[in-house]
Amino acid sequence: MxxxxxxxxxxxxxxxxxxxxxxxxxxxxxxxxxxxxxxxxxxxxxxxxxxxxxxxxxxxxxxxxxxxxxxxxxxxxxxxxxxxxxxxxxxxxxxxxxxxxxxxxxxxxxxYPLRQLTQNELNGQQWQDIMNQRGLILFSGPTGSGKTTAMYQLTKKYSQHKIVLAIEDPVEVIEPDFLQIQVNKRAQMSYADLIRTSLRHRPDILILGEIRDEESSEMAIRAALSGHLVISTVHARNKFAVIGRMMELGISQRELHSVLNCVIYQRLILQTTGIVKAYRDVLLEENLSQAIQIPQSNYSDWQTMLQIDYKKGLLDEQTYQKYKTG
The missing domain is CATH 3.30.450.90 (Beta-Lactamase)
Structure with missing residues (x-):
């Protein structure tokens, strides 16, 4: 050595x-x-x-x-x-x-560079419809759960003939088809400052690396209300906790009803087959509206999803116990 x-x-x-x-x-x-x-x-x-x-x-x-x-x-x-x-x-x-x-x-x-993991992509007419709407899509999950990759894959797949602007701290995935801007506090380019500036560029889709405080949450809501599709991440332990977290950051139920289109909680889990699968727990439409109206926090949907693969032998006991609470 x-x-x-x-x-x-x-x-x-x-x-x-x-x-x-x-x-x-x-x-x-x-x-x-x-x-x-x-x-x-x-x-x-x-x-x-x-x-x-x-x-x-x-x-x-x-x-x-x-x-x-x-x-x-x-x-x-x-x-x-x-x-x-x-x-x-x-x-x-x-x-x-x-x-x-x-x-x-x-x-x-x-x-790593954006990878085309087809088995983990968000596909189908449902996602096409969601991406054609104005409003807010929120991803959640711990560091390393593939949130940024999923945001970029989803946007790249359904953003043909659209202007996409991404604001991150720092830029994680290089995507030549998107206009990517990096937060620089020394140059007084905060999330909020860049969001204000970016709206003048009239993007169709705005990707925000993370909603982390009241100022960035307010600007994300404002961007969504002004007619843009905003896709971002927020730290929370499950899909229901995302709504509670947004309320903690000063966003009202009325505002969430107006702009929130979809919530996705995600983890990358190694199956017994050696394949890494993106497990996603999603809130949409009526279930999303009910969750905003009556904030809650439980893992029942997530656990049911894992139990199905556990019974199939795709997850072992140790893995199931490790991830069953999100």
């Missing part, structure tokens, strides 16, 4: 991660070592234990190539760079932070 240069090691570990569709790589300091862990679809796995001095060289190389300050080891930093894998560009988002003893940790998030 000591004979290998940091840049050689970085290429090796990134090649390995991309081959396995790893979503995150963790460099975590221990007493006199550095352990590397990787997040895959079935959980977090140990990858390797490095000598501390070699690990510092690897982290410094990653920071240097990501426009981060290699002399700063305690304060949090963020950076970005690309990695070429099999003629495709994988975007890397880096975050570093020192612990109580000034030993630095680093996390790399890997953002």
């Amino acid at each position: 000591r004979r290998m240069k940091p840049e050689q090691y970085v290429k090796r570990i990134l090649d390995f991660a991309c081959q396995r569709d790893v979503s995150d790589i963790f460099f975590l300091p221990q007493k006199d070592k550095m352990i590397i862990k990787m997040r895959e679809i079935d959980g977090i796995h140990d990858y390797q234990l490095l000598e501390a001095d070699f690990a510092v060289g690897v982290i410094n190389y990653l920071k240097f190539t990501s426009d981060m300050d290699i002399s700063e080891h305690r304060r949090p930093q963020a950076g970005a760079r690309n990695f070429n894998f099999r003629d495709q560009v994988v975007n890397l988002r880096l975050s570093s932070l020192g612990n109580y003893s000034n030993k630095e940790s680093l996390v790399i998030r890997l953002i």
